[in-house]
Amino acid sequence: MIAYQLQCRNNHAFEGWFPDSAGFDAQAADGKLVCPVCNSCKVEKAVMAPAIAGKAREQAEARAALKALRQRMLDNAEHVGGEFPEEARKIHYGEADARAIYGEASGSEVEALLDEGVPVAPVPPDPDAVN
Numbered sequence: 277m278i279a280y281q282l283q284c285r286n287n288h289a290f291e292g293w294f295p296d297s298a299g300f301d302a303q304a305a306d307g308k309l310v311c312p313v314c315n316s317c318k319v320e321k322a323v324m325a326p327a328i329a330g331k332a333r334e335q336a337e338a339r340a341a342l343k344a345l346r347q348r349m350l351d352n353a354e355h356v357g358g359e360f361p362e363e364a365r366k367i368h369y370g371e372a373d374a375r376a377i378y379g380e381a382s383g384s385e386v387e388a389l390l391d392e393g394v395p396v397a398p399v400p401p402d403p404d405a406v407n
């Protein structure tokens with residue numbers, strides 16, 4: 277016997293016992309699986325909770341790593357705001373002290389910098405500000 281967490285289209289969760297996994301498929305195909313709460317026969321295997329928890333934890337870890345990376349970049353760089361393209365260019369051509377900077381630049385400004393061979397890269401977005 278095998279137990280499955282099942283879920284109807286109305287999100288009622290319940291457990292079903294079957295001789296084997298083919299038994300579930302056969303009963304589902306015959307429409308014999310019925311939700312005990314609402315009698316819906318649109319019943320599917322529910323997504324297992326441990327898989328959801330694992331994914332959520334992975335996402336939280338990726339988020340934390342991204343946040344830490346972003347913070348490290350910002351902590352070690354000087355904010356030059358809208359002067360960024362100008363300042364990046366000066367540093368590239370040795371007209372200003374070589375240092376890490378960050379600031380705002382439009383898409384075309386970034387393109388122009390890259391065309392000149394000035395190495396610029398986007399700061400990763402703040403994952404908490406996205407939502």
Ligand SMILES: [Zn+2]
Nearest residue numbers: 284288311314
């Ligand atoms: Zn139901």
